[in-house]
Amino acid sequence: MKIFLEYVSWVTVVGMLVWCTGGAKVSAQTQISPAGPALQVLVTYHSLSGNTEQMAKGVREGAQSVEGTRVLLKTVGQVTAKDLFGSDAVVVGSPVYWSNMSGEVKTFFDRWQFEFGVFPEFKMRNKVGAAFATGGQVSSGKEVTMLTILAAMLGNQMIVVSDGGAFGASATTEGESPGINDQERADARALGKRVAEVAWMVKRGQQP
């Protein structure tokens, strides 16, 4: 009888250990498994002398700082239909040309229809959008440039957001502080981070 009881308690202890180990495995798996599908942010820009490209890289850094976010960085001419429709958010950057977005960036938005056929289905609807710009002078069109980019997005029924500045991130690239300074780079990062955060909110909200 004593031997039988010792055997039962030994089996119970082993059983408890197996159960506990199994339980630990389950909780470890739960912790490392991804929370859901990755989020894709497209950061696209036009840049001849590199200023807007530097801001684009700052936006990429900010978006990448949000866990689970993948970033595509491309010039506007390189963007394909797959890039556009496969992204949860699109951030567009332009140099200021004559107080507005450059012709290349405007052509990019026109391609949304001529090449990608976004209308009449509004294929960009509910994707998150944002803008950034660089201009040579302090008050010579950066805000107009960002607002016209946001206007094109609003016309496509996108959800537009800002950070870094009221309408997006911007940099003054000539005069006292030529090129992109630390504050302007930080503004670009803040914009990228906000875009990814809001895009995650929208994506999670759409899940059943």
Ligand SMILES: Cc1cc2nc3c(=O)[nH]c(=O)nc-3n(C[C@H](O)[C@H](O)[C@H](O)COP(=O)(O)O)c2cc1C
């Ligand atoms: C054709 C042209 C027009 C420009 N017009 C303006 C302007 O209206 N306002 C402004 O602030 N800067 C203007 N600039 C300066 C650029 O916006 C500025 O140098 C910008 O940072 C260039 O960006 P990138 O280095 O990415 O090419 C103009 C530059 C060019 C080439």
